[in-house]
Amino acid sequence: MFISCVPGKNDILETYSRIRDKVHKTPVMTSAAINRMSGCKIYFKCENLQKVGAFKARGATNAAFSLKSDQREKGIATHSSGNHAQALAYAAALLEIKAYVIMPRNAPAVKVNAVKSYGGQIIFCDPTLEAREKELSRIVDKTGAYFIHPYNDYDVIAGQATAAYELFSEVPDLDMIITPVGGGGLLSGTSLARNYFSIHTKVFAAEPRGAGDAYLSLQEGRIMPSEKPVTIADGLLTSLGTRTFPIIRDNVEKIILVSDEEIVEAMKLIWERMKIIVEPSASVTLAAVLKEKILFSKSKLGIILSGGNVDINKLPF
């Protein structure tokens, strides 16, 4: 059942056997052109090609399937307007239970429709964190649904860890691995997978300068909340959590900040050279690698392309 402390090696292996037939084993891609430009050998783990278009399918599926039948029968709930909401709706559909998603009234139609398309039930609220949390409490009280946090949850973290686990299994001897950081679910999961399955790999993260709270948190040694973040990388606006922060603090070499211009440049490069669609939040990693070429020079580097959910009618280029 639930993972109650930092997931161990067996937790991640059990998680993987729980979810492996429910999510894609995503491909690992390379690009000769991008290798030339970056000066290193990059292995892209394509979680943009994951179910619901993002790694979030892993964590949400693991958390939902870890619930006992009496816990899950009344449904699951979250407040998110992003990929976790779709992932939760996806997991609920597999379990044939309800997913309640609290969304701000001003959420873009494309996100609302994505959650609906997986059968999620949307409850609108005012666009403030307070309103969202209040509405979530009300729904949980009313329905008995189980709240699954987007990242500050060990079952979710163990699920996200399986992306790096697959990458380490397919490409041994990576010198380095880099992921984006928002709330830290993917980064902390990747750190744990590194500890158990590829101990010689160094872990890095990339973060938008306009939402640099994780960078600041590492510097200050405590969680610095994200305050009025402004960035095109809309999946990376959240603050670190009490469960993700310590894992990140203890394992991550460095968080590299990048500008929105650098993010868009890297995103365009991936689209044009690799013919795959990645969202801005997934492009921060390549932006960081191109920015700090000396740091990554000649390394064998894993990049987790976190997601591909972007409104193709509103592109930044």
Add this chain to the structure above:
Amino acid sequence: MFISCVPGKNDILETYSRIRDKVHKTPVMTSAAINRMSGCKIYFKCENLQKVGAFKARGATNAAFSLKSDQREKGIATHSSGNHAQALAYAAALLEIKAYVIMPRNAPAVKVNAVKSYGGQIIFCDPTLEAREKELSRIVDKTGAYFIHPYNDYDVIAGQATAAYELFSEVPDLDMIITPVGGGGLLSGTSLARNYFSIHTKVFAAEPRGAGDAYLSLQEGRIMPSEKPVTIADGLLTSLGTRTFPIIRDNVEKIILVSDEEIVEAMKLIWERMKIIVEPSASVTLAAVLKEKILFSKSKLGIILSGGNVDINKLPF
């Protein structure tokens, strides 16, 4: 050496062993959402993720590597502004020989740059077929370069056949397979691969209504040249050739015509649902399947996504 008549089973197997370490074994993808919408089970062979972003890498590489060393030492040449030009430049770079590409003066910068990025040498000419052919003759006479036709060439056809060969090897028992048709290189190669490796699979093709010369050719029983074609699918403007037409005539069940609106709709669907970039010419197939749902209903269907080269600054949506 050269394949001098319709490629046989062994020709295709030899071709495959010649090129398999020079091109990608592209992934086969599925989409639950698109399966629901189409009513069939589709296996997408992702040649948009191929080297140079198109299946053309297969045929050009095979043709170039089939040349004897004295034939290839003076370089290779073609007149094309599309994916074959990039593919030829790619193959020439592998062989460390020159690639001469005749292009109309008004070719889009994105295509010119793509050929240049693979090291191709571009010779501009007036934007008429006559001017192109005349300039090609001049270059071939002057340099001694070997002309490799984009599709009316058995070595090229055998190369293109390897995409379907890989698909049939990975997904047995396909009921049907569908490809786009322009000059017919991919379609004739796919037909041959079907004959030798998956005889129970029926072969279909999709063509833009604004460039419906292959449809007309099948109807008339002879090659009907493409006259003033107008379509967004800029890779499908050419006419069938003397080597591709008979193979297509003898093997293809039906060519389905689709409008540009249907092409753009299908393209958008692939981008949004599969998170991969396909060009309009690659999207005609899904457009045809969605148009003729009854024909494909409940089938196990292979679609060759032919390419992903599109100017992302000039999208039709």
